[in-house]
Amino acid sequence: MLTWPVARSPAARLNSIVSTAASETPVRGSPGPGSMSESAARRGMAVAAPVGVALFLFLGGLMGACAGTVAAIGLFVAVRRREPAEVRRRRERMGADLPFAVDLIVACLRAGQPMSGAVETTAVAIAGPVGERLSWVGAQMRLGAPPEEAWAALSDEPALGALARTMIRAAQSGAPVADVLTRLADDARRTAQATASAAARRVGVHAVAPLGLCFLPAFVFLGIVPMVAGLAGQILLP
Structure with a gap:
């Protein structure tokens, strides 16, 4: 029995062509949801597994197993939820x-x-x-x-x-x-x-931490150590 094919609109034909082309030749630089989720899962495993094993070996016993499992699961979920840079x-x-x-x-x-x-x-x-x-x-x-x-x-x-x-x-x-x-x-x-201004403000905030770390040793040796030494001399000496 012969039947005529059902006529489709131009938009439906275009949708089928686009979906077929996308499934046969993936677009470079725009991975699909499946590939992005698989990549996120691989990154999560690469980070979570070593941390979990390290905690288990460091603590040992039941506490190490529980801590390693909880840390590995938490890191895996956090890495998977993080937006990829691309x-x-x-x-x-x-x-x-x-x-x-x-x-x-x-x-x-x-x-x-x-x-x-x-x-x-x-x-x-x-x-x-x-x-x-x-x-x-x-x-x-x-x-x-x-x-x-x-x-x-x-x-x-x-x-x-x-x-x-x-x-x-x-x-x-x-x-x-x-x-x-x-x-x-x-x-x-x-x-x-507004987005660019917020990004610029974040750069300024992030730049403060390295500068603070650079000045921290000088602050400790010039401000805290002499004060502690002076107090120790007054307390310990008769």
């Missing part, structure tokens, strides 16, 4: 590129380009992780996907979630997209400035 750098770059990307989308829209063309032009100009996601959204809209569905894929991303939700609301309400995006770009720029 993921942190990628997130920080996306947050820094977002205001420029939104400004470019606004400029393209005011120049007369459609939304899909504006998003794809911005993706080529920005590149990086933001460009990858905008390129995917622009391709979906160019192939006929509704803007709400195309942007919904980015609504859960920490860096691009605000942009995606703004575009969804603008598409549903019919509000002028350029004006809404201009306000979003201003908010993203203020957020990026």
Whole structure:
């Protein structure tokens, strides 16, 4: 019995192509959740196992076994929950590129380009992780996907979630997209400035500890040792 294949929309065909390509050829520099969790598990085991064994050998007996087990489990969980440096750098770059990307989308829209063309032009100009996601959204809209569905894929991303939700609301309400995006770009720029200021303050705080360690020996020998020696002389001498 012969049956005709079920027709699929362009957006569904694009989703299948993207998922197939991602499963066959992983993107360099953007590991999937599975690989990141496996890498975190390996790092946790590499740190937790030696510490647990060292505590067991140092304390010995039941106390050493309990202390080693608790320490190993705690270190394993802490290392697994820690954000990898690559993921942190990628997130920080996306947050820094977002205001420029939104400004470019606004400029393209005011120049007369459609939304899909504006998003794809911005993706080529920005590149990086933001460009990858905008390129995917622009391709979906160019192939006929509704803007709400195309942007919904980015609504859960920490860096691009605000942009995606703004575009969804603008598409549903019919509000002028350029004006809404201009306000979003201003908010993203203020957020990026606040993040940079906080990072600069953290650098200053972290620099105090090494300086304190450098001055600590001089403080001990010049301030504490003479005082202790003087008190000891007064107490011990008849």
